[in-house]
Structures are given as C-alpha cells and as structure tokens.
Amino acid sequence: MSNVEGLLEQHGTPVQDVYLDWENGSVVDKEVLDAMIPIYLEKTYGNPAITHKMGWETYDFYVKAKTKIAKPLSINPQSLALTHSYTESNNLAIKGILPLNKKRKKIIVSEAEHLSVIHAAKSLFNQQYQVDIIPVSNDGTINLDVLQEKLDDNTLLVSLQTINHEIGTIQPIKKALEIVKDKNEDIFFHTDATSAFGRIPLDYSKIEVDMATISSNKILGPKGIAGLYVKEGVKIKALYEGQLSVEILSPDVENPALLAGFAKAVELQFSQFDEITSNITRLRDKLLYGLVTSIERAEVNGPSGKRRAPDNVNISYLGCEGEALTVECSMNGIYVSSGSACTSRVLMPSHILTAIGRKPEEAHGSLLMKLNRLNTEEQVNYVLERMPKIISRIRSITGGIEL
Amino acid sequence: MSNVEGLLEQHGTPVQDVYLDWENGSVVDKEVLDAMIPIYLEKTYGNPAITHKMGWETYDFYVKAKTKIAKPLSINPQSLALTHSYTESNNLAIKGILPLNKKRKKIIVSEAEHLSVIHAAKSLFNQQYQVDIIPVSNDGTINLDVLQEKLDDNTLLVSLQTINHEIGTIQPIKKALEIVKDKNEDIFFHTDATSAFGRIPLDYSKIEVDMATISSNKILGPKGIAGLYVKEGVKIKALYEGQLSVEILSPDVENPALLAGFAKAVELQFSQFDEITSNITRLRDKLLYGLVTSIERAEVNGPSGKRRAPDNVNISYLGCEGEALTVECSMNGIYVSSGSACTSRVLMPSHILTAIGRKPEEAHGSLLMKLNRLNTEEQVNYVLERMPKIISRIRSITGGIEL
Numbered sequence: 001m002s003n004v005e006g007l008l009e010q011h012g013t014p015v016q017d018v019y020l021d022w023e024n025g026s027v028v029d030k031e032v033l034d035a036m037i038p039i040y041l042e043k044t045y046g047n048p049a050i051t052h053k054m055g056w057e058t059y060d061f062y063v064k065a066k067t068k069i070a071k072p073l074s075i076n077p078q079s080l081a082l083t084h085s086y087t088e089s090n091n092l093a094i095k096g097i098l099p100l101n102k103k104r105k106k107i108i109v110s111e112a113e114h115l116s117v118i119h120a121a122k123s124l125f126n127q128q129y130q131v132d133i134i135p136v137s138n139d140g141t142i143n144l145d146v147l148q149e150k151l152d153d154n155t156l157l158v159s160l161q162t163i164n165h166e167i168g169t170i171q172p173i174k175k176a177l178e179i180v181k182d183k184n185e186d187i188f189f190h191t192d193a194t195s196a197f198g199r200i201p202l203d204y205s206k207i208e209v210d211m212a213t214i215s216s217n218k219i220l221g222p223k224g225i226a227g228l229y230v231k232e233g234v235k236i237k238a239l240y241e242g243q244l245s246v247e248i249l250s251p252d253v254e255n256p257a258l259l260a261g262f263a264k265a266v267e268l269q270f271s272q273f274d275e276i277t278s279n280i281t282r283l284r285d286k287l288l289y290g291l292v293t294s295i296e297r298a299e300v301n302g303p304s305g306k307r308r309a310p311d312n313v314n315i316s317y318l319g320c321e322g323e324a325l326t327v328e329c330s331m332n333g334i335y336v337s338s339g340s341a342c343t344s345r346v347l348m349p350s351h352i353l354t355a356i357g358r359k360p361e362e363a364h365g366s367l368l369m370k371l372n373r374l375n376t377e378e379q380v381n382y383v384l385e386r387m388p389k390i391i392s393r394i395r396s397i398t399g400g401i402e403l
Numbered sequence: 404m405s406n407v408e409g410l411l412e413q414h415g416t417p418v419q420d421v422y423l424d425w426e427n428g429s430v431v432d433k434e435v436l437d438a439m440i441p442i443y444l445e446k447t448y449g450n451p452a453i454t455h456k457m458g459w460e461t462y463d464f465y466v467k468a469k470t471k472i473a474k475p476l477s478i479n480p481q482s483l484a485l486t487h488s489y490t491e492s493n494n495l496a497i498k499g500i501l502p503l504n505k506k507r508k509k510i511i512v513s514e515a516e517h518l519s520v521i522h523a524a525k526s527l528f529n530q531q532y533q534v535d536i537i538p539v540s541n542d543g544t545i546n547l548d549v550l551q552e553k554l555d556d557n558t559l560l561v562s563l564q565t566i567n568h569e570i571g572t573i574q575p576i577k578k579a580l581e582i583v584k585d586k587n588e589d590i591f592f593h594t595d596a597t598s599a600f601g602r603i604p605l606d607y608s609k610i611e612v613d614m615a616t617i618s619s620n621k622i623l624g625p626k627g628i629a630g631l632y633v634k635e636g637v638k639i640k641a642l643y644e645g646q647l648s649v650e651i652l653s654p655d656v657e658n659p660a661l662l663a664g665f666a667k668a669v670e671l672q673f674s675q676f677d678e679i680t681s682n683i684t685r686l687r688d689k690l691l692y693g694l695v696t697s698i699e700r701a702e703v704n705g706p707s708g709k710r711r712a713p714d715n716v717n718i719s720y721l722g723c724e725g726e727a728l729t730v731e732c733s734m735n736g737i738y739v740s741s742g743s744a745c746t747s748r749v750l751m752p753s754h755i756l757t758a759i760g761r762k763p764e765e766a767h768g769s770l771l772m773k774l775n776r777l778n779t780e781e782q783v784n785y786v787l788e789r790m791p792k793i794i795s796r797i798r799s800i801t802g803g804i805e806l
Contacts, residue, residue, distance in 0.1 A: 008459050
C-alpha cells in the first residue's frame with residue numbers, strides 16, 4: 001500500500017457518502033464522545049484503586065458504568081470483566097478456562113466462528129488439546145446433531161457464537177446450551193455475542209451461558225474496550241500478568257474514558273432498542289430485497305426472515321471480483337467490505353462463505369453491509385440506485401466471465 | 404469500598420487541586436483530545452486493512468502517526484508494534500520471545516521491575532523456565548556484577564527497566580546491554596522504557612536493545628494504547644490470536660482514535676523536550692528539597708542528581724501510615740499515592756521500597772509524586788506550604804510512635 005496517497009488522489013469526491021462497513025470500523029455516537037470528553041480532560045481520570053478523592057470518584061463512576069453495561073444482559077456487574085477488545089475476550093474465555101481445569105482436553109467450536117475463536121482454539125493443538133470443529137448448514141446454522149455427537153467426557157469447553165458476524169445467522173444458542181449441559185453440567189459454554197449485543201435481546205439470567213463476549217465498538221461506542229461476562233462460580237485465569245487492579249482478568253485495563261463511552265453506547269442502544277431494531281430491520285429488508293431483485297446473478301448469503309440478524313446484508317454477485325467491487329463502490333461513495341474483511345489483505349475467500357458451501361468465485365464476489373441507527377432511508381435509496389451500475393461496470397471489466 | 408459515596412461526601416472541596424499522581428492516572432492534554440475528536444466522529448475511523456476510501460485514509464494516517472511516534476526513538480516505524488498497554492507490551496516481550504527460541508530457558512529480570520515484568524517472568528516457572536532476579540542497590544540501581552554472574556549459555560532474555568517507575572532510578576542500560584551482548588550476542592535484551600519515554604533521550608539506533616516498551620498515557624496521551632519496539636530481525640509471537648490486521652503482534656488493535664492521541668502526545672512532549680525537562684527538573688528539585696528540609700524524619704527514596712528521573716519525587720515519612728497520609732493530602736487537594744500504588748488495596752509495602760532495603764514502616768509512610776508539564780510553580784509552593792501540617796497531623800493521630 002505504498003501508493004495509498006495516489007489511490008486517494010485518484011478517488012475523487014463522491015456525491016454522497018454512505019458508510020455501511022460497520023463490521024470493520026466505526027465512528028462513535030456524538031453523545032458517546034460527549035460522555036468521554038470530561039473524563040479525558042478533567043474528571044474521574046484517576047485510578048480507581050487509589051485512596052484519594054480522584055480515585056474514589058473514579059471507583060464510584062466505575063461501578064456505576066459497569067452496572068449500566070450489565071443491565072441489558074441481566075447480569076451482576078461484578079460478573080463483567082472488561083477487556084480491550086472482543087478478540088481479547090474470546091481468547092480469554094478459551095485460554096483462561098484451561099489452567100484451572102486440566103483434566104479435560106477437548107474444545108468444540110463451529111467453523112463459522114470469528115477467527116479470534118478459531119485461531120485461539122487451534123493454538124491449543126501444541127498443548128495436546130483436541131479441537132473439534134463442527135460444521136454449519138448452507139445458511140450458516142450450527143449443526144446441533146454433530147455437536148451432540150462430539151460431546152464426550154473429555155470435553156472442557158464449547159464456544160459458539162450467538163450471531164454470525166458476516167452472514168447474520170442467529171444461532172440456536174439456547175438449544176445448543178441445553179444439549180451441552182444435558183450431556184454434562186461441567187462442560188463450560190462460551191458464546192461470542194459480539195454481533196448480537198444490541199441487536200437481539202440477550203438475557204443471561206434465563207439462558208445461563210458460562211461466558212459471553214460483548215463489545216463496545218459494535219454499538220457506536222469506542223474501540224479499545226469490550227467485555228467478557230463470566231458467570232458467578234466460573235473460575236478463569238488472566239491471559240497476562242500485571243499489577244493488582246480493579247479488573248482482575250485484565251490487570252491494566254482501568255480505562256475510565258473508554259468505559260464512559262462504552263456505558264453511554266449501551267444506554268443509547270438499549271433505551272430505544274425496539275424502535276432502533278424495527279427501523280434497521282425495515283431498512284435491511286428494503287436493501288437486501290432491492291439488491292437481489294434489481295441485479296442478476298445475485299445470491300443472498302445467510303438465512304432469511306427471523307433467523308437473520310436485523311442489521312446484516314451479505315450478497316454474492318457472480319462474475320465480480322471483490323476488491324474491484326469495493327473500490328468501485330467506494331468511488332460511488334458506498335463503503336462496504338468483501339469476502340471476509342478479516343482476510344482482505346491476503347485475498348483469501350472468507351472462511352465463513354467457504355463453510356456454507358460457497359465456491360471461491362462466489363465468496364470473492366460477496367459484499368458485506370451492515371446497518372445501524374445512523375443509517376437513513378435516503379442512504380438505502382442511494383445504494384439501491386447506484387449498485388446495479390456498479391455491478392454492471394465490474395462485470396463488463398472482467399468480461400462477464402466466471403472468475 | 405461500598406462507602407465510597409460517603410467518603411466523597413465527607414471529603415469537602417479543597418481550596419486548590421494539585422494532581423501529582425501521574426503514575427496512576429492522567430488526563431490527556433487538550434491538544435491530544437483535539438487530535439482524537441475528528442477521528443472519533445468523522446474521519447479515518449475506517450479499518451486500515453480495507454480497500455475503500457475510508458480504509459485508505461486510515462492506512463495513510465496510520466503510517467504517518469506511527470512515523471511520528473518512532474521518530475524520537477530513531478527507529479523504523481515498522482519496528483513499532485502497537486499494543487493496548489505497557490503491561491501488554493512487557494508481557495509480549497517476555498512471553499513472545501519464547502516460542503521461537505525453545506532451546507534456552509533462563510530469563511533475568513531485576514527485583515525493581517514493574518510487576519507486569521516480574522509476574523510475567525515468574526509465570527514461566529510452570530513452563531520449566533528458570534527466572535533469575537537480580538538485586539538493586541539502596542538507590543535502586545541494578546547490580547551489574549550480579550547480572551554478569553547470572554549470564555550463561557542457557558540465558559534467553561534479560562529484561563531491565565530504563566527508569567524505575569517508583570523511585571526514579573535511571574538505570575545503566577547501556578552498560579547492562581554491553582555486558583549481556585559481550586557474553587552472547589544471541590541473548591535478547593528488553594527494556595521497559597515506560598517511565599523513561601519523554602523524560603530522557605532514548606536513541607535505539609545507538610543503544611541497540613532488542614525490544615523496548617513505551618506508553619502513551621505516561622506522556623498525557625490516552626490510555627489503551629502503548630508500543631513495543633522490536634528490532635528488525637528479532638522474531639516474536641503474539642500473545643493471542645485473531646484476525647489478520649495491520650498490527651501482527653496485537654491482532655485486533657487498529658485503533659485510529661487512540662493512535663492519533665498517542666502520536667500527538669509524542670509530538671507535544673518532544674517538540675519542547677529540553678524546555679519541558681529543564682522546567683520539570685527545577686520544580687522537582689524545589690519540591691524534593693523543600694519536602695525533606697522542612698519536615699523531620701523524612702528520607703528520600705531513590706538516587707539524587709543526574710541519576711534521578713526529572714519527574715520523580717519519592718519520600719518516606721517515618722511515623723506515618725500511608726493510606727492515612729494520602730487521604731489527608733487529598734483533603735488538602737493534593738493527590739498522591741503511597742507505598743506501591745500497584746498494591747495499595749492489599750496494603751503491602753511496595754516491592755521496590757523493600758528491594759532498596761526500606762523497612763515496612765518506611766515503605767508504608769512513603770509518598771510518590773510525579774511532575775509533568777501541566778504542573779506549575781504555584782502548585783509546588785502550595786504543596787510545600789501544606790505538607791508540614793499534613794505530616795504533623797498524621798503523626799499526632801498515630802501518637803508519633805513508630806508504626
């Protein structure tokens with residue numbers, strides 16, 4: 001990317017900017033930033049472990065902020081460990097459970113998990129762990145029969161996401177949890193709820209998972225802070241060592257400014273949860289329907305109807321190359337990602353799209369768009385108006401041949 | 404701390420606020436925040452790995468920001484890995500070097516290192532590593548003779564801080580590095596430069612350490628971002644797994660807003676480095692001298708003169724209990740920490756003060772103050788005026804007896 005200045009110079013200024021790449025990068029809500037600024041500059045920037053006024057103010061603020069984040073999950077705020085990212089939370093859940101449970105040596109994850117789950121699990125191979133990866137159906141749903149088969153006396157942990165981050169599949173987590181706990185109450189159950197938190201109701205007093213990952217930056221909060229819910233009684237060990245801090249599982253993480261942003265983001269998302277969700281769902285339906293009906297050889301990735309996350313649009317356009325497509329979209333002021341954003345620099349097809357049976361050419365021609373409360377109907381109309389021309393142009397460049 | 408609201412109510416409003424607890428918590432500079440706000444709200448919040456305009460802008464910004472941070476260290480920006488904290492950087496340096504160098508099994512650290520170094524090293528005991536901890540003198544200086552003795556063919560890594568975070572000892576890092584590399588070029592040398600970056604000149608093109616930890620929040624930048632310099636050719640492995648990102652060693656960390664703050668903090672600190680340093684040194688001398696000459700039974704912790712960090716004041720007041728002292732200071736609007744801030748909630752004497760031979764009663768009655776460019780002469784005068792009364796009051800409460 002040494003030519004990035006050249007790329008930017010050639011790009012020009014689109015007539016409109018429509019940002020739909022929320023999976024990969026995000027602004028923060030203005031109100032979120034307003035909650036952070038006083039902490040950055042003048043208040044509660046102290047260390048909550050220190051015995052002076054600034055420390056006490058920060059401690060007081062800290063407890064209240066965590067209470068706000070815990071509330072929509074119906075969990076005890078003391079059960080919420082703060083981390084720096086959902087990647088760290090997922091690693092912490094998987095690796096943190098090992099040192100205190102050395103007898104059982106099998107981890108089960110699905111093939112559609114986020115790479116932080118899959119790679120964290122696979123990294124345990126060299127510690128003599130067995131990692132079983134269960135398949136998903138062609139709409140991304142975890143195969144519960146295989147889950148049932150794989151569970152045995154050696155199984156320590158099952159980690160299954162609540163919503164797939166790429167194709168929006170809402171997983172049957174309640175059923176999966178029942179299957180696991182019916183087999184053995186002592187098998188730990190972790191769910192990566194990063195793409196679910198703020199999108200669908202999550203109540204861990206009713207669906208009693210052992211651990212759950214949530215993130216700030218997926219709900220217009222700041223990056224650099226996330227959470228891992230760890231049910232009372234479940235003991236895990238920190239991934240790294242440091243000083244004694246308020247956060248036992250991230251022994252450095254007391255970050256009042258980011259915590260203020262996270263708490264405010266949760267407050268904003270959940271105070272109008274129903275309204276936000278129904279509006280996003282409506283826009284999502286309009287966008288998804290419009291993009292497959294107005295353009296030929298378009299295939300929706302992921303489920304339809306109620307088993308699809310309200311914010312997710314993912315479509316494969318045959319005869320298109322993904323990088324060319326995202327660049328052409330960008331020229332038109334539409335910011336999206338292709339394939340798996342996680343692997344976009346190495347030009348490998350997304351492991352999720354491969355898992356649901358997409359051929360490489362289908363995966364490469366895929367576009368991922370997400371919607372949140374900052375997106376408008378006007379933006380959706382703009383995308384619907386532009387996209388047929390974009391696809392047509394890319395197909396004409398590649399000669400319309402199958403890639 | 405369930406009574407924290409009560410504590411705050413009783414506290415009252417001091418006539419003046421003088422914050423000197425920079426070791427444990429910090430505002431950000433107003434100009435730093437100004438650099439972060441546009442990224443939080445509107446620009447370069449994209450993912451630098453994505454192929455669209457927002458991604459390219461962020462990538463371009465990302466490279467330029469890292470270049471700014473690398474400059475005062477005379478290192479290649481590509482050699483600077485970004486992490487979430489100096490604790491993570493220290494853990495990454497120590498644990499990341501292991502997987503690719505399995506033949507040698509001895510780590511050497513000093514007893515005055517930050518707990519993130521000591522605990523990270525000690526955590527390797529259960530992986531059959533030998534950890535040798537070398538002593539420090541009564542002013543905190545690493546014992547180079549013992550270092551020389553401990554080095555052997557089994558030694559993989561030596562980790563020694565550049566400046567002690569608590570008592571301000573500037574360590575003979577250049578000499579230590581020579582001793583290590585004279586023994587064996589292949590022994591890796593890491594230095595925790597967290598408390599040195601921005602305080603004394605560091606030039607890694609001349610002092611060729613293999614790895615060095617630096618931090619944003621110690622120079623009025625935001626918390627949540629730090630760095631680990633890894634010399635070209637030195638291979639280390641990330642502490643956790645995630646998606647492919649621009650930061651190979653922290654596979655989630657692309658945080659443009661915090662990076663903007665970090666880069667601006669570096670720019671501000673180093674653009675007036677000589678002026679800031681000489682002013683802080685003058686205030687430090689005035690404060691340190693005043694606080695030991697105007698109060699009886701006061702002992703300076705750490706070295707004097709040129710071997711002391713320009714920002715560090717650390718004094719033990721005999722016959723005082725540390726927590727009572729920080730609270731009384733707070734009532735007077737002076738915010739400091741006692742003993743080791745890292746362990747303040749467990750009321751253990753600081754491991755550093757123990758290492759330099761302080762008895763528990765001396766360690767408990769210690770006060771740590773740091774100065775930075777936001778502190779003024781007027782503030783120093785205020786502290787000098789108040790502190791004799793504070794010490795006198797605390798001594799009268801405890802009956803003047805040796806604790």
